[in-house]
Amino acid sequence: MPELLKNYLTGQWVEGTASGTPLIDPITGEQLVRIDATELDLEEGFNFARQTGGSSLRAMTYLERGKMLSDVLKVLKANRADYYDISTANSGTVKNDSAVDIEGGIFTLGHFARLGESLGDRKFLLDGEAVSLAKDAAFQSQHIMTPTHGLALFINAFNFPAWGLWEKAAPALLSGVPVIIKPASSTAWLTHRMVKDIVDAGILPIGALSIICGRPEGLLEQLKPFDVVSFTGSAETGATIRSHPTIAKNSIRVNIEADSINSAMLLPESDSSATDLFIKEVAREMTVKSGQKCTAIRRIFVPESHYESVASGISARLKRTLVGNPKNEEVRMGAVVNQSQLSSITEGLALLKTQARVIYDGAEHELLNDSDACCIAPTLLGVSDGDAANIIHDTEVFGPVATLIPYRDTSHAITLIRRGEGSLVTSLYGNNNAELAQLAVELGDCNGRIHIITPDVAAIHTGHGNVMPQSLHGGPGRAGGGEELGGLRALNFYHQRTALQASPDVLKNL
Numbered sequence: 001m002p003e004l005l006k007n008y009l010t011g012q013w014v015e016g017t018a019s020g021t022p023l024i025d026p027i028t029g030e031q032l033v034r035i036d037a038t039e040l041d042l043e044e045g046f047n048f049a050r051q052t053g054g055s056s057l058r059a060m061t062y063l064e065r066g067k068m069l070s071d072v073l074k075v076l077k078a079n080r081a082d083y084y085d086i087s088t089a090n091s092g093t094v095k096n097d098s099a100v101d102i103e104g105g106i107f108t109l110g111h112f113a114r115l116g117e118s119l120g121d122r123k124f125l126l127d128g129e130a131v132s133l134a135k136d137a138a139f140q141s142q143h144i145m146t147p148t149h150g151l152a153l154f155i156n157a158f159n160f161p162a163w164g165l166w167e168k169a170a171p172a173l174l175s176g177v178p179v180i181i182k183p184a185s186s187t188a189w190l191t192h193r194m195v196k197d198i199v200d201a202g203i204l205p206i207g208a209l210s211i212i213c214g215r216p217e218g219l220l221e222q223l224k225p226f227d228v229v230s231f232t233g234s235a236e237t238g239a240t241i242r243s244h245p246t247i248a249k250n251s252i253r254v255n256i257e258a259d260s261i262n263s264a265m266l267l268p269e270s271d272s273s274a275t276d277l278f279i280k281e282v283a284r285e286m287t288v289k290s291g292q293k294c295t296a297i298r299r300i301f302v303p304e305s306h307y308e309s310v311a312s313g314i315s316a317r318l319k320r321t322l323v324g325n326p327k328n329e330e331v332r333m334g335a336v337v338n339q340s341q342l343s344s345i346t347e348g349l350a351l352l353k354t355q356a357r358v359i360y361d362g363a364e365h366e367l368l369n370d371s372d373a374c375c376i377a378p379t380l381l382g383v384s385d386g387d388a389a390n391i392i393h394d395t396e397v398f399g400p401v402a403t404l405i406p407y408r409d410t411s412h413a414i415t416l417i418r419r420g421e422g423s424l425v426t427s428l429y430g431n432n433n434a435e436l437a438q439l440a441v442e443l444g445d446c447n448g449r450i451h452i453i454t455p456d457v458a459a460i461h462t463g464h465g466n467v468m469p470q471s472l473h474g475g476p477g478r479a480g481g482g483e484e485l486g487g488l489r490a491l492n493f494y495h496q497r498t499a500l501q502a503s504p505d506v507l508k509n510l
């Protein structure tokens with residue numbers, strides 16, 4: 001039997017009492033490790049994190065916690081080769097796709113370590129300037145931010161076991177808030193290994209970082225006032241968590257990062273260099289991590305006049321993407337995470353095909369499999385009437401699939417993009433700076449991020465789907481209504497904002 005991974009709670013490694021669920025290599029079907037969270041003492045573990053972990057973290061300053069994150073970073077860098085091996089084995093990803101997760105996590109952690117050092121030797125934050133509440137400024141209001149005395153529970157999605165941990169844990173730990181992470185079961189191994197390396201290194205105060213692998217009974221029932229929950233996953237699970245009675249009763253602050261039908265749009269009258277950039281990025285986004293990215297482009301909007309040329313340009317690129325066993329050096333796109341995701345993609349594709357035609361057929365693609373793997377080649381779909389095809393605007397197929405949609409004019413494109421009902425990201429490609437800026441503002445209310453690409457940024461842009469710690473991540477409406485990252489904005493979620501009303505003589509002591 002493969003090794004049973006222990007959970008880390010109450011400052012101790014503890015096994016569940018059942019035999020556990022195996023985690024599988026999606027290429028070979030091999031059982032890699034097992035996880036189990038049956039009958040853990042969650043109440044004790046949560047209390048320990050709040051009391052022991054929380055008070056130790058809050059005793060430190062932002063500067064000290066920033067330095068602590070820098071030490072965490074060193075440990076992760078030292079063990080990075082093992083993380084790639086685990087990622088290939090458990091997620092079936094090629095090296096470049098593992099890097100999106102692993103290096104993305106390391107980069108994000110480094111960003112928050114530096115931000116912490118910039119915040120200095122203090123234990124709370126000022127929010128803006130003091131403003132006068134009386135005519136002569138003798139009585140003022142100053143807002144401050146203090147770390148919550150609760151814990152942060154993270155419930156994460158399967159597609160980012162490394163980045164998903166650190167993009168949440170870095171701002172939480174920097175804020176002085178202890179973390180309990182529950183990674184998605186299917187890929188929990190990488191998260192577990194990273195947590196284990198950090199615990200073994202003894203860098204964090206005991207109770208500051210805990211991990212539960214599996215789905216224990218009564219997890220959300222443990223939450224108390226001042227705790228926060230950050231969830232990443234499907235809209236359906238997000239809705240279950242948001243409406244959980246304990247969360248409602250205790251007014252638990254919840255951040256939801258859910259699925260999203262993201263768009264890329266080529267503006268009218270774009271020249272060939274903007275069009276080429278657009279084609280390249282769409283094909284890349286469809287294939288990175290086998291399309292298993294919440295930010296991936298699902299809807300591709302082009303002027304009617306560009307439809308055929310963009311269709312053949314994307315198809316030509318997809319054809320060059322060899323798909324199969326990530327251990328094969330020729331392979332550019334590996335597996336999807338498991339059979340259940342493969343079935344869900346196949347079913348979603350069949351649904352989209354009821355309204356869309358196939359432009360480039362992944363099913364005819366040769367797979368470089370060495371075995372019975374969870375691989376699926378990319379498929380480009382197309383519709384001629386984007387208004388009538390409702391399914392393409394509301395179905396997220398979490399795999400290498402996207403749909404090409406023609407638009408008549410800019411206002412038509414805006415109407416169609418809005419039918420995604422709230423997205424994580426839309427990218428705009430073109431040459432007219434003024435038109436791009438105006439369109440970005442018009443689309444602002446239904447997007448968490450707008451990625452604007454002109455030929456002058458071709459060599460330096462960060463990519464449609466890459467989430468940068470400096471920029472906000474999250475989107476309105478169906479995308480979950482959440483906000484993460486965005487530099488220091490990320491710390492807001494873990495702090496209580498309080499208005500102090502007093503004389504300037506009192507406030508100057510802050």
Ligand code: NAP
Nearest residue numbers: 156157158183184185214215233234237257258259260294
């Ligand atoms: P999921 O099935 O919703 O699961 C997400 C997490 O929720 C997992 O850890 C899962 O645990 C847990 N969970 C499920 N039901 C629960 C319940 N009743 N109580 C407590 N926890 C529960 O999503 P997924 O399949 O892992 O991820 C794919 C989805 O995530 C896609 O739709 C994608 O768009 C979205 N996503 C969004 C973002 C973003 O930042 N917006 C990023 C990545 C992915 P188990 O694994 O143990 O079932």
